[in-house]
Amino acid sequence: MQAPLLHAILAGAGLCLAGTALTSAQTTRQAAPAASLRSAESFSTIANQRDRSVALFGEIGTVLQHPRCMNCHPATECPRQADAKRLHQPLVVRGKDGHGAPGLECATCHGKQNFDPARIPGDGHWALAPASMAWEGKSLGQICEQLKDPNRNGSRDLAAIVKHVTSDTLVLWAWNPGPGRVPAPGSNAQFGALMQAWVDTGAACPAS
Amino acid sequence: MVSLKVNGRTHSVDVDDDTPLLWAIRDNLGLTGTKFGCGVAQCGACTVFMDGKPLRSCVTPVSAVGDAEITTIEAISGKEVDAVQAAWTARDVPQCGYCQSGQVMSAVALLMENKKPSDGDIDLAMNGNLCRCATYVRIRAAIHDAARTLEG
Numbered sequence: 001m002q003a004p005l006l007h008a009i010l011a012g013a014g015l016c017l018a019g020t021a022l023t024s025a026q027t028t029r030q031a032a033p034a035a036s037l038r039s040a041e042s043f044s045t046i047a048n049q050r051d052r053s054v055a056l057f058g059e060i061g062t063v064l065q066h067p068r069c070m071n072c073h074p075a076t077e078c079p080r081q082a083d084a085k086r087l088h089q090p091l092v093v094r095g096k097d098g099h100g101a102p103g104l105e106c107a108t109c110h111g112k113q114n115f116d117p118a119r120i121p122g123d124g125h126w127a128l129a130p131a132s133m134a135w136e137g138k139s140l141g142q143i144c145e146q147l148k149d150p151n152r153n154g155s156r157d158l159a160a161i162v163k164h165v166t167s168d169t170l171v172l173w174a175w176n177p178g179p180g181r182v183p184a185p186g187s188n189a190q191f192g193a194l195m196q197a198w199v200d201t202g203a204a205c206p207a208s
Numbered sequence: 209m210v211s212l213k214v215n216g217r218t219h220s221v222d223v224d225d226d227t228p229l230l231w232a233i234r235d236n237l238g239l240t241g242t243k244f245g246c247g248v249a250q251c252g253a254c255t256v257f258m259d260g261k262p263l264r265s266c267v268t269p270v271s272a273v274g275d276a277e278i279t280t281i282e283a284i285s286g287k288e289v290d291a292v293q294a295a296w297t298a299r300d301v302p303q304c305g306y307c308q309s310g311q312v313m314s315a316v317a318l319l320m321e322n323k324k325p326s327d328g329d330i331d332l333a334m335n336g337n338l339c340r341c342a343t344y345v346r347i348r349a350a351i352h353d354a355a356r357t358l359e360g
Contacts, residue, residue, distance in 0.1 A: 091332075091335045093332055101329070101332035102317075102322045102325075102329070103262065103315075103317045103318030103321065103329075104262070104314070104334075104336050105261070105262075107261065108261070109249040109264045111267070111268055111269075111272045115268070115269060115272075117226070117228075118248040118249060118266065119248070120248070120249055120267045
């Protein structure tokens with residue numbers, strides 16, 4: 001391999017590797033079983049409303065921090081993939097609008113639906129979340145504050161956030177990811193109910 | 209039967225809905241310039257254009273094409289194509305050549321969107337096109353040559 005190309009490859013990888021390190025456990029291909037979600041009603045035993053809201057967001061966090069969601073909310077310019085959250089192959093980047101670089105956009109490979117024979121996931125607007133919505137490496141409390149901040153969440157109020165996570169097709173994909181990928185915990189209906197209950201209890205955030 | 213618009217003509221193709229577009233192009237239409245490499249969108253050899261944008265035909269079922277216009281290496285045209293073809297010839301880019309139709313499709317797609325790509329722009333656009341002969345340095349140089357030609 002000639003030096004200029006090697007340098008370019010290393011530079012490209014640098015876009016994506018900052019602040020990350022994969023463990024041997026993360027690189028395994030073993031698929032974990034799908035997890036369940038607690039129902040929103042099950043939190044009613046927590047008398048204090050703020051404590052209940054924080055606890056609800058803790059359950060919501062099991063979805064937000066799941067690979068199906070986190071892989072496309074990266075801290076770097078590059079998505080991750082698979083249950084092991086490994087760097088996307090081939091190397092792709094956010095680009096100017098989250099849809100990839102000129103010549104290698106997400107839609108070059110990702111169609112409107114999953115293509116199961118090749119295990120290529122798909123959706124009508126397959127894309128990276130905007131950089132302002134990067135969750136990778138953040139605590140659940142930080143993600144919570146970010147989620148509520150109109151300056152970072154796409155100018156959404158709480159009602160719009162609930163609508164987004166219960167109707168956006170790319171969000172819904174997380175529960176229909178195709179073979180070889182563990183779905184997000186529970187169901188989208190359960191997740192939506194948890195989000196609504198969190199909003200109804202004041203949308204409080206964990207301390208960390 | 210599936211109706212496909214390929215290279216300016218509408219074809220009725222007798223394949224199942226989930227057949228990859230690549231096989232309809234190669235086996236049913238006899239357009240063998242588009243290559244099979246990996247079958248899982250990892251190598252870029254199967255790249256065609258759908259409505260002018262690059263697409264990996266090995267992971268695109270014919271049912272997803274609909275009324276879109278497919279263009280293969282046999283029928284691409286335009287100033288970017290002319291510039292890439294001339295640069296590829298002048299630089300003698302291919303070695304074994306198997307991946308080159310995919311490389312050319314991606315290079316043309318890049319130049320259609322970015323008339324003066326940097327080394328980094330080229331690397332990001334061409335990352336999905338593998339070449340076992342490692343002609344990457346000549347590919348990058350040829351794209352720069354083509355960009356200069358387009359600049360006039």
